[in-house]
Amino acid sequence: MNNHTPPSLFLRFFRWFCHPDYREDIEGDLLERFAEKVEKKGASKAGLFFALEVVKLFRPSLMKNFTGQTQINNYGMFRNYLKIAVRVFRKEKSYSLINTFGLVLGFLCCMMIYLFISDELSYDKFHADGDRTYRVASAYMREGRWEPYASNSWRTAELIETNFGEVEELVRIMTNRDIVEYGDKRIYEEAMAVVDENFFNVFSFPLVAGNTASALRGANKVVISETTARRYFGDEDPMGKVFEVDDRAFQLQVSGVMKDMPSNSHFHFDFLVSSESLKRLAPEELFTNIGWDSQRVYVKLTEGVDPAAVEERFPEFINANLGFFTTANFKLFLQPLEDIHLTSNLGLELEDNGNITHIYIFAVVAAFILFIACVNYMNLTTARSLRRAREVGMRKVLGAKRGNLITQFLFESFTMTLLALVLAYGFAHLLLSSFNEFAGKAISRSVLFDGTVLFTLFVSFLIIGVIAGAYPSFVLSAFRPINTIKGGRSNDRKSHLLRKGLVVVQFVISIGLIAATAVVFKQLKFMQTKELGINEDLLVAVPLQTMDRSQLNAYKNELLADASISGAGYANMRLPGWISNSAPYRAQNVEADEEEGKTLKIIRVDADFLDLVDAEMLEGRGFSKDFPSDVTASVVLNEAAAAQLGWDDPIGKWIEVNDNRYTCIGLVKDFHFESLHRRIPPTIFVMSPVYYAWSYIKIDGNNIPATLAHLETTYSKFVTNRDFSYSFVDEDVRRQYEGEAKFTQIFEMFTVLAIVIAGLGTFGLISFTAERKSKEIGIRKVLGASIGSVTFLLTREFIVLLLIASFIAWPVTYYFISGWIDGFVYRTSIGAEPFVLATALAIVIAMLTTVFRSMKAAMVNPVEALRDE
Amino acid sequence: MGKYQLGEFEEVVLLTVAILYGEAYGIAIIEEMEKRLNRSVSIGSLQTVLRRLEKKGFLTSEFGEATQVRGGKRKRFFTVTQYGRKTMEEIKEQRLGMWSAIPEVAFK
Numbered sequence: 001m002n003n004h005t006p007p008s009l010f011l012r013f014f015r016w017f018c019h020p021d022y023r024e025d026i027e028g029d030l031l032e033r034f035a036e037k038v039e040k041k042g043a044s045k046a047g048l049f050f051a052l053e054v055v056k057l058f059r060p061s062l063m064k065n066f067t068g069q070t071q072i073n074n075y076g077m078f079r080n081y082l083k084i085a086v087r088v089f090r091k092e093k094s095y096s097l098i099n100t101f102g103l104v105l106g107f108l109c110c111m112m113i114y115l116f117i118s119d120e121l122s123y124d125k126f127h128a129d130g131d132r133t134y135r136v137a138s139a140y141m142r143e144g145r146w147e148p149y150a151s152n153s154w155r156t157a158e159l160i161e162t163n164f165g166e167v168e169e170l171v172r173i174m175t176n177r178d179i180v181e182y183g184d185k186r187i188y189e190e191a192m193a194v195v196d197e198n199f200f201n202v203f204s205f206p207l208v209a210g211n212t213a214s215a216l217r218g219a220n221k222v223v224i225s226e227t228t229a230r231r232y233f234g235d236e237d238p239m240g241k242v243f244e245v246d247d248r249a250f251q252l253q254v255s256g257v258m259k260d261m262p263s264n265s266h267f268h269f270d271f272l273v274s275s276e277s278l279k280r281l282a283p284e285e286l287f288t289n290i291g292w293d294s295q296r297v298y299v300k301l302t303e304g305v306d307p308a309a310v311e312e313r314f315p316e317f318i319n320a321n322l323g324f325f326t327t328a329n330f331k332l333f334l335q336p337l338e339d340i341h342l343t344s345n346l347g348l349e350l351e352d353n354g355n356i357t358h359i360y361i362f363a364v365v366a367a368f369i370l371f372i373a374c375v376n377y378m379n380l381t382t383a384r385s386l387r388r389a390r391e392v393g394m395r396k397v398l399g400a401k402r403g404n405l406i407t408q409f410l411f412e413s414f415t416m417t418l419l420a421l422v423l424a425y426g427f428a429h430l431l432l433s434s435f436n437e438f439a440g441k442a443i444s445r446s447v448l449f450d451g452t453v454l455f456t457l458f459v460s461f462l463i464i465g466v467i468a469g470a471y472p473s474f475v476l477s478a479f480r481p482i483n484t485i486k487g488g489r490s491n492d493r494k495s496h497l498l499r500k501g502l503v504v505v506q507f508v509i510s511i512g513l514i515a516a517t518a519v520v521f522k523q524l525k526f527m528q529t530k531e532l533g534i535n536e537d538l539l540v541a542v543p544l545q546t547m548d549r550s551q552l553n554a555y556k557n558e559l560l561a562d563a564s565i566s567g568a569g570y571a572n573m574r575l576p577g578w579i580s581n582s583a584p585y586r587a588q589n590v591e592a593d594e595e596e597g598k599t600l601k602i603i604r605v606d607a608d609f610l611d612l613v614d615a616e617m618l619e620g621r622g623f624s625k626d627f628p629s630d631v632t633a634s635v636v637l638n639e640a641a642a643a644q645l646g647w648d649d650p651i652g653k654w655i656e657v658n659d660n661r662y663t664c665i666g667l668v669k670d671f672h673f674e675s676l677h678r679r680i681p682p683t684i685f686v687m688s689p690v691y692y693a694w695s696y697i698k699i700d701g702n703n704i705p706a707t708l709a710h711l712e713t714t715y716s717k718f719v720t721n722r723d724f725s726y727s728f729v730d731e732d733v734r735r736q737y738e739g740e741a742k743f744t745q746i747f748e749m750f751t752v753l754a755i756v757i758a759g760l761g762t763f764g765l766i767s768f769t770a771e772r773k774s775k776e777i778g779i780r781k782v783l784g785a786s787i788g789s790v791t792f793l794l795t796r797e798f799i800v801l802l803l804i805a806s807f808i809a810w811p812v813t814y815y816f817i818s819g820w821i822d823g824f825v826y827r828t829s830i831g832a833e834p835f836v837l838a839t840a841l842a843i844v845i846a847m848l849t850t851v852f853r854s855m856k857a858a859m860v861n862p863v864e865a866l867r868d869e
Numbered sequence: 870m871g872k873y874q875l876g877e878f879e880e881v882v883l884l885t886v887a888i889l890y891g892e893a894y895g896i897a898i899i900e901e902m903e904k905r906l907n908r909s910v911s912i913g914s915l916q917t918v919l920r921r922l923e924k925k926g927f928l929t930s931e932f933g934e935a936t937q938v939r940g941g942k943r944k945r946f947f948t949v950t951q952y953g954r955k956t957m958e959e960i961k962e963q964r965l966g967m968w969s970a971i972p973e974v975a976f977k
Contacts, residue, residue, distance in 0.1 A: 022916065025932070028942030029895035029912055035938070036896075056913030061920060 004043045006034045010054040018057070019064045026057065077404070078411065084391075085412045092384065095764060099380050100420050102760045103468075106373025107424035107460075109753050112435055113366035114456070115428075116746075119443050120354045123264045123341035128204045129300055134307055134334040136160060136297040137346055141329040142582070142599060142681065149347040152332075153290045157297040159321045160332075166310055169300040171196045171203075172275065173267070175350065179722075180252075180271070181244040182232045188723070192271040194278045202300050209239050210256025221274040223256035228270040247721055250281060263442040266341045267350040290322050293580065296350060298337070307334045324584070329598075347578060357820070358743055365747070368509045369754050374468045375502045376761035377413070381472035382499060383768035385479075393481040405477035413469025414461075421461050439746055471498075500801060503765065507805030510758045510845075511838045512813040513751040517744075518834035519817045524744045526828035528734045532576075533671025535614035539729040540697045540708075541574060542715065545722040549690060552606075555718050556695075562714075564700050564707040569609035570692035576733050578674060579603060579681060587645050587655040600641055601683040602657065603673065604691045610636065610668060612698055620651040620666030623687055627665075631687045635662035639670045641682035655684070662686060675736040676826040696729070755845060762798065763849040770794055770857035777857060778865035790858035795850045802846055806839040813838075875960065881906065882918050883927060883957055887949045894933070894944040895919075919947060927953035 011027075018026065030053060037046035089096040124130055136157070139148040154172065161170045176192040200212035207215065208226060215223050222243065229238040243252045252273060261268045279287070286292050301307060314332040318325055335344055342356040392405060429448060436443055447453060547555065556568045573579065582599040586592075607623040607630065615622075618639070623630045635655060642650050650664045662684075670680045699707045712724045770777075777790055814830065821827050875883070885901050886893040898919075899910045922928045933944040949957070 022920070024942050025895065025945035026912065026916055028939040028944060029916075031940045031942065032896050032938065033899075033912065053912050056911045057916065059913060059917060061917050062913070 004035075004038045004046070006031065006050045007047050010051045014054045014057060017063050019062055022062055026062070030054070081408045081411045082415065084408075085415050088388070088412075092387075094767070095380055095384055098760050098764045099377055100416060100423070102373050102376040102757045103417065103420035103464075104423045104427065105753055105757050105760075106370050107421055108427050108431070109369045109750060110366045110460075111424060111428045111457075112431075113362050113750070114453075115432075115435075115443050115447060116439055116441065117359055117362060118447075118453075119264060119441055120342060120359055123354070124266055124338050126204060126262060126264070127202075127337065129202070130204075130337050132303060132305070133202055133298060133300045133337040135337060135340060135344075136299055137333055137335050137344075138293075139331040139333070140582070140599065141331075146331060147347065148333075149293065150296055150344070150350070151293050151348045152295055152297045153292045154287050154295050155290045155292070156322065156332075157295055158287075160297070160299070160317070163317055163321065164299075164310060164313070166301050166305040167299045168302045169198050169201045171199050171201075171298050172295040173199075173298070173350075174275075174278070174294050174296070176273070178246045181248070182241065185232055187231075189271060191269045192273060193267075193269040194273045194275050196275045199272060202298055205258045205261060208257045208259060209237075212256075215256030216272065216274040217276075218274060219276040219280050220250065220252055221255040221277070222252040223258055223272040224254055225258055225260045225270045227260050229254075229257050250277065252277065264341075266353060290325060293348075299334075307336070310334065348580070352739055355739070355743075357823070361747070361820075362750070365513070365750050365754070368513070369750065369757065370464070372506050372509060372754055372757050372761070374464060375506055376757065376764065377416070377468040378471050379499050379502055379761060380764045380768070381409075381413070381468075382475050383765060385472065385476050388476065389479050389483075392476055392479045393483075396479075396481040402477045406473045409473030409476055410465070410469045413472070414465040417461055417465040417468060421457060421464075425457065438749075440742060499765070500797075503762070503798075504801050504805045504808070506758045506761060507802050507842060507846075508809045508812070510755050511802075511806055511809040511842050513754050514838035514841050515809065515813045515834045516817050517748050517751045518837050519821065519830055520744050520747055522831075522834065523821060523824065523828050524737060524740050527676045527737045527740065527824075527826070530672075530676060530826065532733065533615065533669055536575075536729040536733055538699050538701055539613065540699055540711065540726050541729050541732065542695045542697065542711065542724070542726045543574075544570075544693055544695055545719055547719045549692065551718050552689065552692065555714070558714050558717070559697060559711070562707070562710050564702060564710070565697055566700060567608060567612045567698040569612040569696050570606040570689075571609050571694050571696065572604035572688070572691040574694055574732075575613070575673060575696065575729055576675060576736055579683065582681075583657050585655055585657045587647075588653040589647070590645055594646075598644065600644070600657065601681045603683055603685050604688040605685050606687060606689065606692065609696065610685065612696055613671075615671055616669040618667045618669050619649075620664070622666055622668070623685075630665070631689070632660070633662055634665045634687070636666040636668050636685040637664060638668050638680070638683045638685075640680050641684055642667055644682040657684070657686075660686075677736075677824070679825050759845050759849050762846055763853065766794060766798065766850040766853045769797070770853055774857065774860070774865040777860070778862035781858075781862040782866075787855065787858045791851060791854040794854035794857060795847065798846050798850050799843065802839070802842055806835075806842070809838070810835050875956070878914075879918055879922060880957075880960065882915065883922065883949060883953060886928060886947050887954075887957070890948070891946070893947045898947075922953075923947070926950060927956060 011030075014027065014030070015023065030050065033053065034046055034050045037049050041049075127133060135150065136152055137148060137150050138152050138156075139146040141147075157170060157172050161167055172195065174194040176194055177188065177190045178192060180187055180189045195216065197216040199216055200207070207223070210223065215221065224232075224238065232238070232243075233241060238254045238257055241254045243254070245252055252271075255274075258272070301310065311332075311334055315327045318327055318330055318332060322330065340353065342354045342359065344353055345355070395405060395408075425448070429445065432443065432445055432448070435441070544552075552570060556570075559565050559568050572581070579601040581603070582601045584595070584599050586595055605623070607625050610617075610622045620636075622636060623634065627634065635657075637645070637647075637650055645655070647653060647664075650667050653664050655662050655664065668685070672680060673683070674681070697711065708726065711726065715724045773794070777785075777793075780790060780793075813835070818830060821830065881902065882898065885898050885905075889897055889901055895912060895915065899912070899915055902908070902910050919928065919930075923930060927950060928947045929950055930945050930947045933946050935941055935943045
C-alpha cells in the first residue's frame with residue numbers, strides 16, 4: 001500500500017450526491033479501484049480515472065433524494081401561507097380589493113411615468129458619436145441680457161470649420177418648406193431640410209437605399225424618408241425619381257431613402273436636400289453674410305477633445321473673424337447633442353423640446369404615488385391585524401417562532417405585490433396606446449419587454465414587497481399569544497399613532513398635489529387669457545405667399561368691399577411669432593458708446609395694422625396714408641424701445657437703422673407680439689411694403705363660414721399657384737402654450753390618481769375604525785346617541801388629521817411652486833385660493849369616503865354589535 | 870415466458886455474480902467481467918445495474934466485514950436469489966431451444 005489519496009474534490013462531490021444507502025460500499029469500491037490503478041498506472045492517471053468514475057456514477061438511480069425530508073417542511077409551510085393568504089383575500093374581499101386596487105393604480109402610474117421619463121431621456125442617444133457631437137449655438141446681447149439662439153450663419157459655420165482643427169465634422173441644417181410635385185401629386189412639404197453632404201457622418205440615420213457617403217453629394221440631390229417614398233411612389237423604386245419643387249423652379253433627384261427618423265430625435269425631416277442645391281438657388285451674398293441667421297450648426301469633435309477648451313477659444317475667434325459681431329454683443333457656445341432635447345430652450349429651436357424640470361416633477365409625483373399606495377397597504381394590513389390576532393396566537397402556541405410569522409406576513413405582502421404588479425403590467429399593455437395619444441408620445445409596446453424595464457419591475461417588486469410588508473409583519477408577529485387567545489385587545493396605541501402619522505403624510509401629499517395642480521392650471525389660464533395689449537378677437541391671419549406685392553391695395557380694397565370685413569392690414573411676420581429681425585442703430589441724443597452692440601427689433605407694418613389690432617398710441621400718431629413720407633421715413637417705437645434709447649419725449653427725434661434715417665412719429669404702448677415666455681423686446685415699427693408677408697383681416701362674427709369663403713375666393717383671384725390658408729390669431733396665441741397645456745393635463749391626471757389612491761386608503765381605514773368601535777357605537781346608541789352624532793364621532797378624527805396635514809402642506813407646496821413659477825417671465829400671483837381650494841377639496845373627498853361608511857356603521861341595530869359577548 | 874425482460878448487460882452481470890458465488894462484490898465483479906469478456910466496465914454502470922437487479926428481486930446483498938484496505942469501508946456482497954436462478958435457467962433453455970431449432974443447412 002502507499003499513501004496516495006484520490007482527488008478530494010471528486011470524493012467530496014461523490015459523498016454529497018450519492019444515496020446514503022449506497023455510499024459506503026461504492027466508496028469502498030472506488031478507493032480499491034483507485035489503489036489498484038495507482039500501482040498499475042501511477043498516481044496521476046489513477047486520479048484522472050477516479051474522477052471519470054465519479055462522473056460516471058453521477059446518475060439519478062444512485063443519487064440521494066434532493067427533495068428530501070429536510071426541505072419538505074418549508075415547502076409545506078409556504079403552501080400553507082399561500083393557502084391562508086388566499087383565504088384571507090376571499091374572506092375580506094373589500095379590504096383586499098381596495099388594497100390590491102390601490103397598489104395596481106400606484107404601479108400603473110409609476111410604470112407610465114417611468115416609460116415617459118425613459119423615453120424623454122432616450123432622445124438623441126442613438127447617434128454613434130453622439131457623445132462628442134455638439135450644436136454650436138449663439139447669443140446676442142439685447143437690453144443688457146444675452147438672448148440665446150439655436151442658429152448661426154452659413155459663413156460663421158465655414159469660419160469655425162477652418163479655424164478649429166478639433167472639429168472633425170461640421171454639418172449645417174437649414175429648415176425649408178416648399179411645394180413638391182411628382183406626377184399628379186402636389187404637396188406642401190413642411191419637414192424639409194437643406195443639409196451638408198457629411199450629414200450622415202454626424203447623425204446615425206440608417207439608409208434603406210443609397211449610400212451614406214455619397215447620397216448628398218452634388219446639387220439637386222435629395223434623401224427622403226421611407227414614409228415619404230411610399231407617399232409619392234407607392235411600391236415603385238424611389239431611387240432616381242425626380243421631384244419638381246417650388247412650381248418647377250428646380251428639380252430634386254432621389255439619391256437615397258432613409259428609415260423614418262425615430263421619434264426620440266430632436267428633429268424630424270422627410271426631405272434632406274443637398275446643400276450644393278442651395279448654392280445654386282440662393283444669392284451669393286447670403287453665404288458671406290454673417291447676419292444670415294438660418295443654419296443650425298452641428299460639430300463632431302475629434303476624439304478626446306475637451307469641449308470646454310474649444311469654447312474657451314470662441315471669444316478670440318469672434319473678435320478676429322466676425323466683423324460687426326464682437327464679444328461685447330455676440331457669443332458662441334456648445335450644447336451636447338444628447339442634452340438638447342431636455343435642457344435647451346433657445347430661440348429658433350428646430351422643434352419644441354422637452355423640459356428637464358418636468359422630468360424631475362414627474363419623478364417626484366411617481367415616488368409620491370407609490371408611497372401613498374404603500375402606506376395604504378401598511379395601514380390596511382395593520383388595521384386588519386386584530387382580526388388575525390387569534391391566528392397569530394394559535395400559530396405561536398403551536399410552536400411558530402417570531403421569524404416564521406414575519407416570513408408568513410412578508411410572504412403575503414410579496415404575493416399581493418406580485419399580483420398587483422402583474423395586473424398593472426397587463427393594464428400597462430392595454431393602456432399604452434391611449435397613454436401615447438394623451439402624452440403625445442410614440443412609445444412602442446416592445447419597450448415593455450425591454451430587459452431594463454423587466455429588471456426594474458423585479459427590483460421594485462422586491463423593494464415594495466419589503467416596504468409594504470415589513471411593518472405589518474413586525475407588528476403582527478409581536479402579538480402575545482395569551483392576550484390574543486383570551487380575546488383581549490392587544491395594546492396597539494403605538495401602531496395606532498403611526499397609522500395616524502401615515503394618514504397625515506398621505507393627506508399632505510394629496511393636498512400638496514391639488515394645490516400645485518391648481519397653481520399650474522392658474523398659470524396656464526393666465527398665459528392663455530392675459531391681455532396682450534391688443535385686440536386679437538376675430539382677427540384672421542392669411543399668409544400672402546406668392547401674391548404680387550403691387551396688388552396689395554387692390555386685394556385689400558376687394559376684401560373691404562364685403563360688409564363682414566371691417567379692416568385689413570399687412571405685416572412682415574406672423575402674429576404671434578418670433579421677431580427674428582433685428583439691427584444695430586444710431587439715434588439722436590444717444591452717445592455712440594451707448595449704442596455699441598445694442599440692437600432694436602424691427603417689425604414692418606402697413607398704415608392700417610396698428611389700428612387694426614387696437615394697439616394703443618401713447619404719444620404722437622400711428623402711420624397714415626395722409627403722410628406719404630411715412631412709407632420711407634417714419635418710425636413708431638414701443639415703450640421698451642423708448643426706454644432703451646433713453647428718450648423721454650420721442651416724437652420728432654431721428655433714428656438710423658440699416659442706413660435709413662427715420663423720424664419718430666409715435667409711441668405705442670408695449671404689447672405682446674411674441675409668446676409670454678419672452679419679455680417684450682425694444683421694437684420699432686416701420687413701413688416697408690416689399691417685406692409684407694401676412695395679411696390680417698378683422699371680421700365680424702355673424703357668419704364666420706361665409707366670411708371665410710369670401711376670403712378664399714378673393715384670395716384665389718390674386719394668388720393662383722398656392723392654396724389659401726388661414727388661422728385665427730386668438731387660437732394661435734393659445735397654441736403657443738401647448739407645451740404647458742400638455743404638462744398641466746398630465747400633471748392633473750396623476751394628481752387625480754394620487755387622490756383616488758389616497759381616497760381608497762381613507763375608505764379602508766374608516767371601515768376599520770367603524771368595525772373596531774362597533775361595540776362603542778352600540779352602547780352609545782343604546783344610551784340615546786343619534787345617527788348624526790355617531791357619524792360625527794367617526795369622521796371627526798379624519799377632519800382633524802386633514803387640518804393638521806393642511807398646515808404642513810401649505811408652506812411646503814408654496815415653497816416648491818413659487819420656485820416653479822419664477823421660471824416664467826410673465827406669471828400669475830400664486831395667491832391663497834389654490835391652498836384653500838386644496839384643503840376644501842380634500843375635505844370633500846374625505847367626507848365622501850368616510851361619511852357613507854360612518855352612516856352605515858351608525859345605523860346598525862345596536863343588538864347586532866352587542867349580542868356576541 | 871417473456872416475463873423476464875433482461876438486458877444483455879444485466880444478464881452478464883447476473884452470470885458473473887453467480888460465477889463468483891460468495892465473493893461477488895463491486896470490484897471483483899468488474900474484474901471478472903473484464904477478464905472473461907474483454908470489455909471495460911465502469912463502477913457507475915455496474916452499480917446501477919446491480920441496484921436495479923436487486924430491486925427486481927434477482928439479487929440480494931449483505932455487508933461483509935470491515936478491513937484495513939479500502940479506507941475501512943465494508944464490501945457489499947451480492948448473491949443470486951432462487952428467483953434469479955430460475956430466471957437465468959429459463960433464459961438459458963429458451964436460448965438452447967432456439968439453437969436446436971436452427972436447421973443444419975443454415976450454417977453450411
